[in-house]
Amino acid sequence: MDLATKRLRKEYTALKKNPVDNIEAVPLESNILEWHYVIRGVGLYEGGFYHGKLVFPRQYPMKPPSVYMITPSGRFETNVRLCLSMSDFHPETWNPLWSVGSILIGLCSFMNENTPTTGSIETSDQEKQALAKTSLAFNCQPNQIVFRKCFPHLVELHADLLKQAAAIAETSQEAVDDDKLIHNE
Structure with a gap:
């Protein structure tokens, strides 16, 4: 078993024992290197359920994952790699001690900022709130197979x-x- 698989299995066990507030994350049954998460929105995103994915390289934890948001949020483009300090856009700032939980906590924090980056968009507060209200319905559509399964x-x-x-x-x-x-x- 490679280091990435061992580490990600350990992190999954840890997340099940000590879940992170407002975040759920699970690996695909068929691929431990692809994780899907749901962030329960706070602030402007209150009431929202934001689905996304983390795609880990075989070299994890020595190299960072790609981060994607799938649910429209008004903050990030959908299905586009996001440029974050803890993503594969910035391997020079990656810390191998970071975990799935810390990556997602960082994403939540960044979501509530207005700092522009690759993959971010600008929308009004009203649009963000409207998207929050429709997010669960979006995620539960029949074509959202991975969300429905995870x-x-x-x-x-x-x-x-x-x-x-x-x-x-x-x-x-x-x-x-x-x-x-x-x-x-």
Whole structure:
């Protein structure tokens, strides 16, 4: 077993034992070098579920991963390598002691800044908030196969939220119908 595989398995075990607040990360079952994460948004991104991936080189931890954001956030382009100090854009600043958890904490921090970089975009606060509200629905679309496989509990959460919204809408419609009956008599 190579060093990257050993290290990433160890990190996965550590993340399961001590999860990072507002972050979930799992490797693909078929490829330990590709991890998928979900960041639960804070601040302007409150209520959002932001899916992305980390692609590790065979030389990890001596070389850094590529970092991607898949869910539209208003901060980063989707499916584009992001230029971060802890990504493969800057191997000269990489520290082999950094882990999946520390990389994702750094990404969360950077997400809440406005510093421009390769892969970042500028949008209004309102657009970021609107994208946060639709992020889980985006991730749970049938074509988002990897998200659905890696995070089935979030797909279930989305289905539950849809059922709750439908029940509220039905109750509201019944109240409107009852009001019409009362006023028409």
